[in-house]
Amino acid sequence: MVTVRISDDALAIACGADEVAAAFAQAGHEVLRVSSWGMQWLEPLVEIDGMGFGPAAPGDVAAILDGSSPLGIGRIEAHPFIAKQQRLTFARAGKTRPTSLEDYAASDGWKGLAHAREIGGEATIEQVIASGLRGRGGAGFPTGIKWRTVAGAVADQKYIVCNADEGDSATFADRMLMEGDPYCLIEGMAIAGFAVGASKGYIYVRSEYPHAIAKLEEAIRVSAHLVAPFDVEVRVGAGAYVCGEETSLLNSLEGKRGEVRAKPPIPALVGLFGRPTIVNNVLSLAAIPYIMAQGAQAYADYGMGRSRGTMPIQLAGNIKHGGLYETAFGISLGELVNEIGGGTQSGRPVKAVQVGGPLGAYLHPEQFEIPFDYEAYAAVDALIGHGGITVFDDSADMAGMARFAMEFCAVESCGKCTPCRIGSIRGRELIDRILDRAPRGRDVVETLPQMHNAKTAPRSLEDEIVLLEDLCETMKFGSLCALGGFTPYPVMSALKHWPEDFGAVRTAEAAE
Amino acid sequence: MVHSALSGLDEIVARHAGREGPLLPILHDVQAEYGHVSEDAKRYIAGALNLSRADVHGVVSFYHDFREAPAARPVLKLCRAEACQARGVEALVADAEAAAQGRVTIEPVYCLGLCSVGPNAMVGSAVHARLDGPKLDALIKGLA
Numbered sequence: 001m002v003t004v005r006i007s008d009d010a011l012a013i014a015c016g017a018d019e020v021a022a023a024f025a026q027a028g029h030e031v032l033r034v035s036s037w038g039m040q041w042l043e044p045l046v047e048i049d050g051m052g053f054g055p056a057a058p059g060d061v062a063a064i065l066d067g068s069s070p071l072g073i074g075r076i077e078a079h080p081f082i083a084k085q086q087r088l089t090f091a092r093a094g095k096t097r098p099t100s101l102e103d104y105a106a107s108d109g110w111k112g113l114a115h116a117r118e119i120g121g122e123a124t125i126e127q128v129i130a131s132g133l134r135g136r137g138g139a140g141f142p143t144g145i146k147w148r149t150v151a152g153a154v155a156d157q158k159y160i161v162c163n164a165d166e167g168d169s170a171t172f173a174d175r176m177l178m179e180g181d182p183y184c185l186i187e188g189m190a191i192a193g194f195a196v197g198a199s200k201g202y203i204y205v206r207s208e209y210p211h212a213i214a215k216l217e218e219a220i221r222v223s224a225h226l227v228a229p230f231d232v233e234v235r236v237g238a239g240a241y242v243c244g245e246e247t248s249l250l251n252s253l254e255g256k257r258g259e260v261r262a263k264p265p266i267p268a269l270v271g272l273f274g275r276p277t278i279v280n281n282v283l284s285l286a287a288i289p290y291i292m293a294q295g296a297q298a299y300a301d302y303g304m305g306r307s308r309g310t311m312p313i314q315l316a317g318n319i320k321h322g323g324l325y326e327t328a329f330g331i332s333l334g335e336l337v338n339e340i341g342g343g344t345q346s347g348r349p350v351k352a353v354q355v356g357g358p359l360g361a362y363l364h365p366e367q368f369e370i371p372f373d374y375e376a377y378a379a380v381d382a383l384i385g386h387g388g389i390t391v392f393d394d395s396a397d398m399a400g401m402a403r404f405a406m407e408f409c410a411v412e413s414c415g416k417c418t419p420c421r422i423g424s425i426r427g428r429e430l431i432d433r434i435l436d437r438a439p440r441g442r443d444v445v446e447t448l449p450q451m452h453n454a455k456t457a458p459r460s461l462e463d464e465i466v467l468l469e470d471l472c473e474t475m476k477f478g479s480l481c482a483l484g485g486f487t488p489y490p491v492m493s494a495l496k497h498w499p500e501d502f503g504a505v506r507t508a509e510a511a512e
Numbered sequence: 513m514v515h516s517a518l519s520g521l522d523e524i525v526a527r528h529a530g531r532e533g534p535l536l537p538i539l540h541d542v543q544a545e546y547g548h549v550s551e552d553a554k555r556y557i558a559g560a561l562n563l564s565r566a567d568v569h570g571v572v573s574f575y576h577d578f579r580e581a582p583a584a585r586p587v588l589k590l591c592r593a594e595a596c597q598a599r600g601v602e603a604l605v606a607d608a609e610a611a612a613q614g615r616v617t618i619e620p621v622y623c624l625g626l627c628s629v630g631p632n633a634m635v636g637s638a639v640h641a642r643l644d645g646p647k648l649d650a651l652i653k654g655l656a
Contacts, residue, residue, distance in 0.1 A: 255535030322628020
């Protein structure tokens with residue numbers, strides 16, 4: 001009888017891990033369900049004595065056991081995809097049973113919380129500031145500064161809210177962390193609660209993640225005595241993408257429509273139920289136990305510029321070796337896509353890479369040298385967001401993707417502000433007219449005698465494109481939150497780098 | 513609505529008494545129990561939480577997860593977000609609709625968090641990855 005380790009991550013299960021696990025159990029072997037290593041193209045990945053086999057199917061069991069299987073990848077920890085990473089937040093990935101308190105304690109668990117309790121709240125916040133940790137949800141705001149603001153606010157009740165409404169396409173690091181290492185998130189929240197004087201925490205998880213919800217609920221129940229008097233509760237979203245925006249999330253937690261609130265006041269002062277509230281992403285909170293246990297400097301030693309520490313990057317879409325790749329900031333996009341990711345799954349050339357989810361810009365292979373860094377991306381009108389990377393091959397229609405961005409914004413808009421609610425609809429119509437080569441003629445109002453200043457000629461294709469740029473400008477600066485404000489990034493980047501997909505002539509500026 | 517259904521609602525509302533912001537958890541339970549949130553349920557919940565019926569209706573209609581009428585057929589949620597598009601989900605849609613033939617409802621979902629192994633789908637809380645034409649067809653026919 002051998003001990004077989006197979007992930008019970010939702011992705012592994014979707015790829016058939018339960019069936020493979022059952023086949024090993026049937027053959028009389030002990031099966032341990034552990035977290036996922038993050039080598040997703042190899043799931044279901046079977047681990048026996050440190051050696052990996054994948055992707056495995058129930059029919060491969062006999063061959064894996066007798067050593068004749070061609071699926072072997074050698075020692076998992078030595079695999080280049082794993083060996084080259086710098087896993088701080090995902091240090092336990094693949095190594096522990098997700099809800100085992102024993103495994104968590106044996107792998108340095110609860111050390112960060114113990115240290116925080118030892119040095120006190122104020123010193124804890126200083127550590128978080130010194131680590132240089134910035135919000136991993138996308139905005140990149142310094143986590144420690146947010147904590148200090150909440151700590152300084154006076155109120156009868158404060159809250160720690162974990163934003164686990166991971167709605168961006170190509171992102172799954174929050175899901176993997178919650179499913180694979182739920183105690184790490186709970187410990188991070190307990191440290192935050194201790195540091196700022198909050199006794200109550202909520203984890204707002206999207207309803208599309210039932211496996212994560214189940215794991216968290218079990219982990220919260222089992223670890224309640226360890227984090228007391230801090231108390232954590234899971235709340236489930238209801239399929240609204242915009243609830244990933246922090247103020248919309250707070251409204252949703254309060255039982256209201258997930259509409260965005262105008263800022264100020266900031267949630268750190270007037271947040272959940274009007275009380276001072278820390279709203280942090282899963283990855284921000286999960287980075288805290290490492291920082292507290294190993295010291296702020298150990299974390300800050302990684303990274304570049306003002307982007308300190310590591311980022312769990314998610315490689316997805318049309319990519320050969322997709323999965324979770326945690327590494328220090330500064331790695332180039334080309335290395336991520338071509339060397340680590342192995343290029344496209346289809347084997348065709350890479351056409352575009354979207355970084356940062358549905359609101360992130362499409363980057364051209366000519367921009368592959370850009371380092372993974374908040375400021376470097378902002379400088380080219382792009383964003384790293386939550387660290388999701390979607391690769392497209394040369395069959396992608398970038399005008400179609402731009403249209404999709406507008407359509408997605410229209411479907412998911414909360415409706416509170418006009419540029420997002422109406423602008424996205426008009427944007428989709430505009431792109432449709434551009435693609436149909438059917439510029440709009442004069443409408444009824446424009447033909448009225450009073451409108452003698454209106455243009456008499458119908459719009460040209462160029463007019464429509466100028467109008468689209470103008471609309472994007474309005475949405476970018478006029479929207480209340482990132483949904484309407486960032487939708488122009490994918491649209492404008494598609495238009496800039498692939499004008500031919502819109503039927504426009506490549507201008508000298510765009511060809512630079 | 514018959515009396516027994518209202519008493520079921522009573523139990524659901526009581527289960528969440530004392531929680532902060534109980535409306536979403538209540539609506540999730542009602543949706544899970546009855547398959548939809550009916551007009552009567554909205555009125556009952558509004559009364560129990562001291563909200564207006566319009567407040568509750570506004571919340572129910574805002575979120576994609578809550579239905580105001582029961583789903584007529586089994587639902588398969590097919591991910592249509594960018595990563596699954598990059599992996600070819602759009603090419604599967606026409607055949608999937610044909611296979612569903614009105615016996616299964618195919619709804620779009622925007623991301624299941626399985627973005628490197630798409631196209632992906634979800635039925636209830638079960639997730640399915642690496643779908644191609646035949647696999648999706650079998651999945652749909654298994655539901656119909």
